[in-house]
Amino acid sequence: MRNSEKECISIVSPHSSENLFLNLTNDFEFAGWGSISHLTLTPEDIDQGEVELNFFREQQVLGQFTASALAANDILGGVFYTLPSVVAVGGVYSPISLFVAALTLFLWRPVMEELASALPISGAPYTYLLNVSTKSVALFGAALLLLDFSATVVVSAATAASYLAGEVSLPFPVYVGAVLVFVLFTFVSLSGLRESARVATGILAMHAVVMIMLIVASVVAWGRGGMAQLSSNWSLRHVGLSPAAIARQVFNGICLGMLGLTGFECAPSYTSRMKQNCYPKVLRNLHLPALFLTSVMMLLVAGRWLRIMVVVDAVVVLCAGVLTGILSACELLVKLSCDCVLPRVFLATVPATGAPYVTVFSFIAFSALIYASTGANLVVISQMFTMVWLAVMALFPICLVLLRFSRPRLPRASQCSLFFVTGAIGVAVTVAAGNVAIDPTIAGWFALYLIILLVLFYISQNQVTMLRWIYWAYDQLPWLHRLRLTKGWGDGLARRMRSLRRREVCLLVKTDEINNLFDMILYVRRNEETSCLKIVHFHSGDVPSEMEANAKILDEAFPEITVDLMFIKGQFDPKNLAAVAHHLKIPRSLMFMNSPGPNFQYPVAELGTRIISI
Template identity: 30%
Template sequence: MPKTTIKPIVKQLKELPATAICGNDISSSCLYVSSLTILYAGQYAWISLLIVALVLYLFRKIYGEVVGAIPLNGGAYNALLNTTSKSVASLAATLTILSYMATAVISASEAMQYAHGLLDNWPVMITTIILLFLFMSVTIMGIGESSRVAVVIFVFHLSSLIILSLFCGWFIVNNGLGIFNKNLSLPVQGSVTNALFFGFSAAMLGISGFESSANFVEEQQRGVFRKTLRNMWVIVSVFNPLMAFLALAILPIPEVKLHQEALLSHLGLKAGGSWLSFLISIDAALVLSGAVLTSFVGVSGLTERMTLDRILPSFLLKRNKKGSTYLIAFSFFLLCTSVMLITKGRLEALAGVYTIAFLSVMVLFGIGNILLKIRRKNLPRPERSNWIALLLAIGMVILALIGNAIMNPAYLNVFIEYFIPTMLIVVIMLNRVFILKLILNIILYFFRPLERSVRRLHAGILRIINKINEQEFVYFTKDDDVATLNKVMLYIKRNEHTRRLKIVAVLKENEKISETLLSDIEVLDREYPDVKLEFIQMEGEFGPKLIKKLSKQWNLPINFMFIASPGDHFPYRIEELGGVRLII
């Protein structure tokens, strides 16, 4: 039976640290989603982002109902595990892990890209791996340490966004909305509907991280989870549309497209000068690093749940003194590092994995909510989502998936390249007993025709071994003590293949064997149970004639007869004995 792992009691997170861990990921989205949405929706980007905020509001109830009913780590995996089968739940888990992997690698790399912009000769590849290692170490130190780091980054990030918003607002007060009006008057490619649709599809990436809180709900205090959902929704609803609006009010759209890689930093330069641009760049590097921490914490909670459900190997549940599953964090670090090295830091392809995986997880979570309502309707829960809102939310995410597939058809191929190997590992673990039985049957199928031959060969070899071991040997004794007899036995064990030994004492007329010798032979018989000892005493004179007689009588070669080294008074020369062996 597998060893039972008892999860140690750890200090549970309050509202701020819990929000910070998942909030760093979702709040960092304003660094890239504003420019990305403007790229597709143009002057209507802020409207697309408001629609995303509406969709996220619907998902607040969905997540609240599912996790409230089943408050266990695992997110979409946990929802489907308790409403469908382990195989279906594993699909959600695989997608979530891929999403976390892509988030961690992209965020770490982007953070170091921002640092590279601040410092010349900054080695992006090496420092990205160092950053991943750093947050692996923080995760291993425990959820408490992780939350402290997350809170510092989170507070600094929100403060930076507020400062940027205030300076941008002051800029607009002084310069008016002329640029915004010019942007509004620009022609739209296609139609307004298309612009809003593709802008919405791109903007949906701005809510990545919303699912993270559900993956470490067991580490949160009672009632905190729903507050984290509310807080993340407020952040996304305020800052993402606001940043897009401010960018459109201060920068012409062509200029936005020119600086889309670091839009907020450029916005800070326009509104407040180089110091504000520098502040936003530092903030970007920090909060993107915080998103890496979110990935480590989220994947640790999810993987731990999967391991407890025997989908992944049980050794991953080993804990350190802090109570953290350090092997999970280390394995995730190795995965992310390997992806960095394989892609050589060119991470554009991972955007496809990130996009499809994250949106698919959102859809599966919604499906989990539907199944929870149908199959677990009597399960108590703190809140319930509305059926219409639930179906609308799922439909909107599916639309976003379709939109991203249309905008970036190559993403699907890249996603499949990563998804299939990852899912294959999970499928193997889920069906490992069946696979092992299949391998066993294949082996039997190919080797059964040889079984009879192997058995005959086996029996033949055993007969040869037995024949060799059945060869009898003789040792002639004359009042030898137990130490001498033991040397005889050791010699035979080391030098001869036999299980039979005759110990022969040749006595003269009226001569009797000593009781000590008989006792010593009994001791040896017990000490060497694998050698059958036979003690024989006979009258006569030990010499060449007797040796030849016994050799013929027992059908035993003379060289299989042993004696101890004779003394000076022995009446025969060694060569006269016909080949008797001296062994002592």
């Protein structure tokens, strides 16, 4: 029956009665009929699955201190480019503002811990959104993250060059110094994640030594000269200010001081590279030093010799923030490539170190382009950075709300109170509004760069849709079909659309419930440009009675997608799943499944699949 139907289809397309195109065929929209098959995994497949699983586990190379160091240099260096602006609006109340700003991270820590315990996957919060919502929403998060990492790199490099130019006479402009920092840390990042983490740890150790020396010198200076200068500053600034004016100064200082906490959002970007149970400790290691140093930094005093040392330390730590941005962006861009948003070339690595060199160079070029587009204006980049960072931080509690609503069965090691979730969202919104009130142009720069990135992601994700519009426009102009130059365009566009939709995706299913299968295929149709779909069911001997019949129904219901059904005898576990991915030549990032329950015995990260339904 199926063969005869297929023969009929070759004569009359199922879309022929409702063809959108007046002069051209729409046969390319029919994907063909699916098939039903049984697969037995070979020893070679199983061995390859074991190799891939071991490779994943070997990537967990970062302990709590090296993982902390990668982001800590950014979060501790943030104080150097926020202090001037905070002092300008907060005055003597700046230490209070910075301390309160750092306190807000107590809201985010439990939120981020719960998210990572449920989905310990790199590239967060893009990967969180990808597993709890649609791909379009996830790409919005990816755009914010990419802007955040780019702004981290640009602001850190430009501020480091500015600090250096303030102490010595440079033979070149400040923006050239920023470019030199780009180049230097590009090569450092090509040494691989492990070596980069060691460099970051060394810089962090140097920063700790300098801070200890500064604290000791300041205590000695206070002992000799007393607190007269601090008392005088406080008294002079305090005179004539109403309580409302003081509160406004403190609030404005908090709004600007939040930018000094940048780097905290970078740790989730490389979660899967951390050893087990390290992530909560990393968040603690990032938060507590920031809580202390950001608020007391401006109270510390030193002589000329120590001042030079602090400036050198600031330059080095800010440069290390460039490394944080590059490595975090690499994890994100690699995930985007695995999810077919970016070309597969972004996965190319340096054989000796495993560093994704195409990704590194592309991100640095993107950051340099953003820097150049502002005329090397650090103020503009900083304004955009503030809003982007707050938007990224708001994504974490939003992701947790979506996770609890759409994936309530997903296992997790910790669960935070709703107070922390709503509190984090409230703080992010309030501080963002406060920054816009201080300088309304901040929203304009943020919107401009975000829209540009979203347009680029939309084009990348919807190539077939855009080609279909071009095909339609070509169909509406029949006179073009007769011109020698444009005569074969229709066939060329159809071939290109078929080629783009040839990428296979896989649905991992447990039951034969047709409503569940229907919803999963709908997800694929709305989120992936493919015409090739495989439904895979692992079994121990018995298969669901209605699965074959339901697969045929779904194959008929979605003529634009070839629905193949494959039965695999064996246990559903990470090793066998990796073996199937190797056999089918389908990356696990394009394998989708329902949310596992609380009793599921394997970590979600080891599966490497996408969760698309409850």
